[in-house]
Amino acid sequence: MNLSEHDISLQKLFDTNRAFIEKDAAAGVNLARVKAAEAFAVQGIPSSKVEAYKYTNLQPWFKSGFEQAYGLNGYSADDLKTFECNVHEMESHTIFTVNGKFVEGSSGHALPEGVVAGSFLELSQKYPEIIEKYYGRQAKVETDGFIALNTMFAMDGLFIYVPKNKVVEKPIQIVNVLTGPSDLMVNQRNLIVVEENAQVRVLFCDHTLSMSRFLVNTVTEGFVAESGMLDFYNLQNQHNGTVQVGGYYFDQEAKSQLNANYFTLHTGITRNNIFSRLGGEHAENHISGLYVIDKNQHVDNFSFIEHAVPDCESNELFKGVMDDASTGAFTGRILVAPDAQRTNAYQSNNNLLLTDSAKMNSRPQLEIYADDVKCSHGATVGQLDENAMFYLRARGISKEEANILLMYAFAYEVIEKIKVPSLKEQIRQLVEKRFRGELDKCDSCVVCGQLGTNLIKAN
Amino acid sequence: MLKIRNLHAMIDGKEILRGINLDIKAGEIHAIMGPNGSGKSTLASVLTGNEAFEVVEGTVEFNGKDLLDLSPEDRAREGLFLSFQYPVEIPGVSMTNFMRTALNEQKKYRGEDVLSASDFLKLMRDRKNLVDIDSDLTNRSVNEGFSGGEKKKNEIFQMAMLDPKLAILDETDSGLDIDALRIVANGVNKLRRPDNATILITHYQRLLDYIIPDHVHVLYNGRIVKSAGKELAHKLEENGYDWIKKELVG
Known part of the structure; x- marks a missing residue:
């Protein structure tokens, strides 16, 4: 080039x-x-x-x-x-x-x-x-x-x-x-x-x-x-x-x-x-991320998990809370080699978009060449749950505080790790x-x- | 305490409440009964400020204030409580944190001191005993993984914690086995005082064997079509709602 x-x-x-x-x-x-x-x-x-x-x-x-x-x-x-x-x-x-x-x-x-x-x-x-x-x-x-x-x-x-x-x-x-x-x-x-x-x-x-x-x-x-x-x-x-x-x-x-x-x-x-x-049997990894961004901030998490041998496990969890005009991307590439039987590979990416102008691109990329494999992936992009919001407000919690509680609840899964x-x-x-x-x-x-x-x- | 005058409300362009009039005084228990789709739950939602519903006409006065003018949180802070028909699961928010935040925000609104951590925990223990709820439930996320019965008991526990002036129980009895129903009813009875009031929204008479109402109203097609004493509930249990529909036509 x-x-x-x-x-x-x-x-x-x-x-x-x-x-x-x-x-x-x-x-x-x-x-x-x-x-x-x-x-x-x-x-x-x-x-x-x-x-x-x-x-x-x-x-x-x-x-x-x-x-x-x-x-x-x-x-x-x-x-x-x-x-x-x-x-x-x-x-x-x-x-x-x-x-x-x-x-x-x-x-x-x-x-x-x-x-x-x-x-x-x-x-x-x-x-x-x-x-x-x-x-x-x-x-x-x-x-x-x-x-x-x-x-x-x-x-x-x-x-x-x-x-x-x-x-x-x-x-x-x-x-x-x-x-x-x-x-x-x-x-x-x-x-x-x-x-x-x-x-x-x-x-x-x-x-x-x-x-x-x-x-x-x-x-x-x-x-x-x-x-x-x-x-x-x-x-x-x-x-x-x-x-x-x-x-x-x-x-x-x-x-x-x-x-x-x-x-x-x-x-x-x-x-x-x-x-x-x-690269060795029965190896295991847990990879997680939390990004909290606003204004024009940009976060791109690009991950690549290579299952080179059998009997390994990988777990990926990335979560984002995005405000204003912030933008984000997630790529979850998983490669399971031809002999890597009994692989377990799990991946998810969940995003909370607080405004209409925040933007997220999420793409799983699974390449699986073995046949005995458990692989799952999921990506979500959503807003705060209105029912939960109303429930909290109906108990006397202000909209602002309810927002914070729900954003925190969303992020907690990563912090917990x-x-x-x-x-x-x-x-x-x-x-x-x-x-x-x-x-x-x-x-x-x-x-x-x-x-x-x-x-x-x-x- | 509560004065509802000619209340009309719609959702998705459809009028559900068509002129409700109701007066509730301190110390009273009112039961609102009616067939499915008559507008019972809509009334509860409108009173607590659910924005999915649009009030098109009428007034609601709560302890001298214009209730419809208040945000949902301010209604709660003024002493209104809704026991939800379908309590929402909120993973990641602990019951303890939820209740502490709610209670302290209500106290701040009323100009009272917030509770210290130890006073708060004491209150939690005390209220748990009062409503006979498993200790374990308050250590979990709000309603997460709770059974139907546990969710309803949890609503009554929250009511005991927040000590409202007016509690609306929206079909709190539906889907409850007899033991859970007794616990829920017991809680409501123990919390009853001359200065608070309760609205029981229910489809069945059974709950009213445990919580004796002062007034029973029948809601039909968005209006209260009949009001009487507790004997009305028995009559409805025996004869269903058809005789009321006939009366209306006749």
Whole structure:
């Protein structure tokens, strides 16, 4: 295909800065850039003519006019000392990144021996065998221009490694902060490796702390070995000037469990690419999402569950509450390989549209090549139930309050899936606040229960 | 307490109520009976403010206020309660949260203090005992997965919680077995006071063996065509509604 002007400018940006990007990076990570640059030259940033991106045209946004974040964008790591962003009551191990870059000084619970969670830049050099085995394995550069772009520019992010039989009881919380006086493009790279029979809970919180515009193209790869367990949460609360492509590429071996939950409470444009491969028998995953959007916000959840072997189960539930002229899309692709007998795959996407101008596109895409399969999918788009509304009002509850109760009731099914009680309570409150319009003006760290205004550098 | 004058109401362009007149005083229990399709449930819906119905003529005064001018929630806050014929299931909204929100909004409207969490729970316990409802029902989502009988008991429980001035029970007896009917009737009788009133809408006489009405009205073709004491209900049970239709023609 022909590359666009923007694509060419991104290639130039890469060529110009390549020496700098590669200087401190691990050999395996630099090696991957070669293939990535080749792949990007073929694909570029996908336009809406690419079927998978039909409902979200990101091409106009990704251009080199946005400065690539190589540093902290005028932000000093010392500022984090005043910054406590823990979920209330949740004991966790907390790590910060600023504009995609790991910040020294994680705090909270000590990790069990052998478990590492820290800078991708640093740890990828320390664990070359892990990079060689896993890096770029599930997030394949030739499948998506955004993966290629990320792999070209990737410098830092999170590296989490949980060795065999280790259980990390307290969640690891990663607070991703976008800030600084100038507009930025951020290509953060995260790698999570959960070895055999190991368990970990990871929470990624995405925030914006300054009013600059941000283009985020994150790739997170997660590998769960036999009988391992990964509990993954993503909480997004960014201002309307944010465009975020979140790529999450999971691979599971036999008897492993993956729970991945995506909460989009505030954004400009969000595109989540959620891929999960069930590659070992009796593996199971539960993937859910809740998006609450208004004004001109846009959320597109694109999921692809690959049942590569027999006897696996996948469950997907995505729900959206959409106000004003917000728009959304959901694609639920499920591929059941020819030998993947006795597959159970369930999927549903339900949407509540509060106005006539909100718009949702929902499409299940089932490709089933095995014959002994239980597969179900369902998509609904609807309004609040008028009978329920009248019932509540007939008990003396105002129309506004009844609205909130019913929206919350609709969303609850997703919130219920959160396995950490304190996190569940926190998200429950946030969702309720969001429905009351109290998260609306958020440009700070409200998600963590703390105002982050002191962190905003003078623009 | 309630004065209905020449009330006409329509749905989908069809006139269902054609001039209702009714007076209800504090302390009274009125039964409204009538064949199917006579407009009984429509009357309940119109009084509680269901927007599907359009009032085309007439007035309704409730404790001195123009009831028809109020939103459904304000009618409830003024002390009107409807026990729904078909209570709605609302998954995801817990009974406790529902009742607390409703009660506190009513209290705020009347300028009273809202209940503390512990006072609220105490009230819930107390009211549950009063109406003999399973403890377990209030731990669930509103009416979700409730049997028909449980739903009706739950309506009476809500009535006990909200302590209305005027309660309208819309066919609360339909589909109830005799035990559930006794529980429902018991609840209504226990909540009866000289300063509140009840309208029982029913098709059958059986409920009136347990809740003794002061007045019985027959609604037919959108009008109240006969009013008398409780003996009228027995007569209807024995003879059906045909004699009334004949009387009207004759």
